[in-house]
Amino acid sequence: MTGRRGTGLLVALCLAAAAGAQETSSWFGGSLRAQESAVGLSGASAGGLALPDGWSWASATSLSAGLGVKGQRTGAEASFDLAALTGASAAAVIATAAQPGSDLLAWGSGENAVSLRLRTLWAKLDLDWAALQLGRQVVNYGRGALWSPEDIFARLDLSGATPDRLGADALRLKIPLGDLSGLDLVAAPTADPGNGRYATRLSGELLGLDSGILGAWDGASRRALAAADCKFDLGPSFYAEALFSVDPASVDPFGTSWARAVAGLDWSVGDFVLAAEYYWNGGGSAEVTSIDPSFPARQYLFATGLWSISDFTSLSLSATSGSTGLLSPEAPWRLTSVFSLDVSQNASLGASLDLLRGNFASMSGAGWTTSLGATLAVKF
Amino acid sequence: MRYVKQPAKSIVAAVMAVLAAAVLAAQGSAPSAEQLLARLDANESFKSIRYSGRMEITIGGQTRVKEMTAVAMGADKALIEFTNPEDRGIRYLKLGKDLWMYFPKEQDTVKISGHLLKEGMMGSDVSYEDALESSDYKAKYSASVSGSDEVDGHKTWILELKARVPTASYDRIVMWIDAERYVQLKEEMYARSGKLLKTSTTLDVRQIGSRWYAISLVMESKLRKDTKTTFSMQKLELDVSLDPRQFSMAWLTK
Numbered sequence: 193m194t195g196r197r198g199t200g201l202l203v204a205l206c207l208a209a210a211a212g213a214q215e216t217s218s219w220f221g222g223s224l225r226a227q228e229s230a231v232g233l234s235g236a237s238a239g240g241l242a243l244p245d246g247w248s249w250a251s252a253t254s255l256s257a258g259l260g261v262k263g264q265r266t267g268a269e270a271s272f273d274l275a276a277l278t279g280a281s282a283a284a285v286i287a288t289a290a291q292p293g294s295d296l297l298a299w300g301s302g303e304n305a306v307s308l309r310l311r312t313l314w315a316k317l318d319l320d321w322a323a324l325q326l327g328r329q330v331v332n333y334g335r336g337a338l339w340s341p342e343d344i345f346a347r348l349d350l351s352g353a354t355p356d357r358l359g360a361d362a363l364r365l366k367i368p369l370g371d372l373s374g375l376d377l378v379a380a381p382t383a384d385p386g387n388g389r390y391a392t393r394l395s396g397e398l399l400g401l402d403s404g405i406l407g408a409w410d411g412a413s414r415r416a417l418a419a420a421d422c423k424f425d426l427g428p429s430f431y432a433e434a435l436f437s438v439d440p441a442s443v444d445p446f447g448t449s450w451a452r453a454v455a456g457l458d459w460s461v462g463d464f465v466l467a468a469e470y471y472w473n474g475g476g477s478a479e480v481t482s483i484d485p486s487f488p489a490r491q492y493l494f495a496t497g498l499w500s501i502s503d504f505t506s507l508s509l510s511a512t513s514g515s516t517g518l519l520s521p522e523a524p525w526r527l528t529s530v531f532s533l534d535v536s537q538n539a540s541l542g543a544s545l546d547l548l549r550g551n552f553a554s555m556s557g558a559g560w561t562t563s564l565g566a567t568l569a570v571k572f
Numbered sequence: 573m574r575y576v577k578q579p580a581k582s583i584v585a586a587v588m589a590v591l592a593a594a595v596l597a598a599q600g601s602a603p604s605a606e607q608l609l610a611r612l613d614a615n616e617s618f619k620s621i622r623y624s625g626r627m628e629i630t631i632g633g634q635t636r637v638k639e640m641t642a643v644a645m646g647a648d649k650a651l652i653e654f655t656n657p658e659d660r661g662i663r664y665l666k667l668g669k670d671l672w673m674y675f676p677k678e679q680d681t682v683k684i685s686g687h688l689l690k691e692g693m694m695g696s697d698v699s700y701e702d703a704l705e706s707s708d709y710k711a712k713y714s715a716s717v718s719g720s721d722e723v724d725g726h727k728t729w730i731l732e733l734k735a736r737v738p739t740a741s742y743d744r745i746v747m748w749i750d751a752e753r754y755v756q757l758k759e760e761m762y763a764r765s766g767k768l769l770k771t772s773t774t775l776d777v778r779q780i781g782s783r784w785y786a787i788s789l790v791m792e793s794k795l796r797k798d799t800k801t802t803f804s805m806q807k808l809e810l811d812v813s814l815d816p817r818q819f820s821m822a823w824l825t826k
Contacts, residue, residue, distance in 0.1 A: 221657045267826075316826075323826055330679040357678055368822035371667060402683055425685040460691070503631040503695060503799070537636050538658060571658050 221572055222257030222271070229565040231280040236559035237551060238287070243559075250279035258312065267316040273309045281305075284351065295358070312359050322367045328359040331378055333393060333406065334433065335421050338494045338512065339471040339487065341435035341452035342419040344391060344408055345380055350486060372397045387411040400424060415439050428459030437483075450474065450483060456494075463501070469494040471514070489514050489523075489555050504534040514552070522557040524550030542567035605715035608731050611754040615783045620645045620814045623805040625652075629696045631799045638694055649819035659694065665824040671700055674824045681825060697770065697793040697801040701741045709733055712740040720751070723758055727751040742769065753777060753784040768794050775802070780810055 229250045236243045258271025277285055282305035289298035289307065298307040314327030334340025338355055340348075346357040362380040369375055373396025381388035391408035401424050408417040421433035434453035442448045456469035471492040473484055492514030499507045513525035527547045534540045544565040550557035603611070620643070627638040638659060644650035650666040661676030671684040689701045709715065713733035721728050728748040735743045741761075748758035759772040776788035788804035817823055 219655075219660055221660055318826065323822065330677075332679040366822060366825075368817075368820055371820045374822055423683070425683070429685070503796070504634070536634075 220259040225569040227567045232562040234560040250281040271311040335431040336454040465498045618810040623808040628802040
């Protein structure tokens with residue numbers, strides 16, 4: 193469903209949805225964001241290539257905008273991110289756009305670039321017994337703050353200070369089975385439908401336990417996937433999710449199986465909100481480093497804290513670490529701190545410090561990347 | 573925000589309350605706590621409600637405005653959707669004692685429970701616990717009438733509620749109830765230590781059909797410095813026909 197023909201079809205569907213709606217309401221809005229950063233490199237590398245040491249400037253001015261229409265039984269939404277970048281930000285976005293399967297479009301050189309991402313473009317039809325949604329949409333099955341093995345349709349964008357889930361091109365049928373439970377059927381075909389990903393998920397609440405189970409088929413890898421998740425509250429909120437993958441055509445299906453799991457908790461104490469998460473990436477006898485290219489090692493820890501200094505100011509601190517041996521002295525780690533000040537109803541100022549030792553993708557703890565940033569964001 | 577009782581119960585309560593009020597008017601004496609609560613319930617009860625709401629959160633001289641549409645059925649079911657640009661599409665679903673919040677951009681649903689219940693709803697002085705509090709005070713509080721007072725030129729009865737169970741949100745609640753219209757004009761909420769936690773003052777009362785209804789109030793949290801939240805309802809409709817499927821997880825995430 194990618195490419196011009198798919199996009200054209202979806203635009204037509206969105207317009208049809210708008211025209212077909214009997215009592216429509218519509219919205220238009222978004223945000224404008226300007227960020228200036230100083231990026232310092234020392235012994236850092238990317239993609240196996242050594243990067244030159246020293247400091248450089250980077251800037252990113254981005255417009256995120258969307259519009260939607262909603263009728264009694266129909267609805268449609270389209271949203272995009274458009275950014276103009278210079279310096280290290282430009283180089284990073286061009287590298288991201290060049291990755292296989294990336295939906296990010298980028299033009300320019302390593303010094304200046306413009307990027308465009310179609311964030312959502314979907315049309316929806318509400319039936320009496322179900323809701324059908326077609327197009328690029330965020331299908332969020334995850335419980336985790338940073339890692340979500342069960343989130344098999346939403347890719348994670350880690351370029352910002354906080355992780356951002358990206359949409360998938362999919363056809364989704366949601367069938368309610370009661371006030372709190374439902375069945376979800378999702379098909380995300382590719383140009384060759386045999387390589388697509390297809391899933392069904394049953395979710396609901398049982399005895400205060402918010403839970404779900406998922407079964408899926410990943411056509412590209414010819415593997416069957418099964419997952420389960422739950423969340424419950426004992427003062428602090430606890431959550432866990434796990435994904436198991438097996439190759440049914442293999443002579444030794446379970447010998448080539450693998451699993452990924454996350455467990456975490458979050459709680460608040462006074463003006464502080466705290467969360468911690470453990471990610472286990474492995475299991476079975478298969479080599480799993482290619483399963484999660486962003487976090488290929490076996491174990492990871494993530495901890496974050498948010499301090500609401502006042503009603504309009506906050507300070508967050510997040511730390512991520514991991515390697516094949518947890519908390520190994522050679523493990524890469526990342527420390528991110530963001531100060532935020534709401535200056536008006538629609539505008540906020542931010543200052544950030546991002547300190548990265550090594551490189552998570554290459555599992556190397558060598559080199560430093562330091563980033564100091566200032567941000568102005570205006571919502572409309 | 574206050575939600576409703578069961579309709580049949582409401583009708584009985586209304587009849588009882590009208591009779592009680594007539595007797596009291598004839599006698600000119602203070603009503604009992606039960607009579608006051610019954611009259612208050614009758615005035616505020618509805619089968620369903622639909623309105624557009626506006627919340628002005630003022631903190632240290634700065635004001636943030638939140639706008640929303642809301643529907644509710646009975647005391648236990650409510651769905652709120654925020655419509656102001658910064659929070660557009662954020663929804664809350666209340667089902668009984670449970671509350672869920674939906675974030676449209678992330679397509680994420682979070683159950684508001686445990687430690688989150690004490691937090692202010694969208695940064696306001698209204699906690700999630702306040703939003704979930706049932707208006708069935710009899711179940712959690714013992715009530716008594718402690719006297720009369722005058723609020724903004726209206727004679728009021730002072731109703732004191734004392735917590736009987738540990739699950740009550742406040743240890744003590746004092747209400748000033750309009751003696752003629754049977755609308756709550758002022759409310760104070762206290763902790764077990766005796767500390768004043770919150771106050772609520774009614775700003776505007778309108779007659780809708782045969783009943784009086786508070787359509788605007790200001791709430792102040794005494795635990796926060798220099799803050800207040802003004803809440804007002806527009807396009808208020810009572811006992812409208814609503815689709816019961818709106819009060820479900822499927823509708824919350826649609």
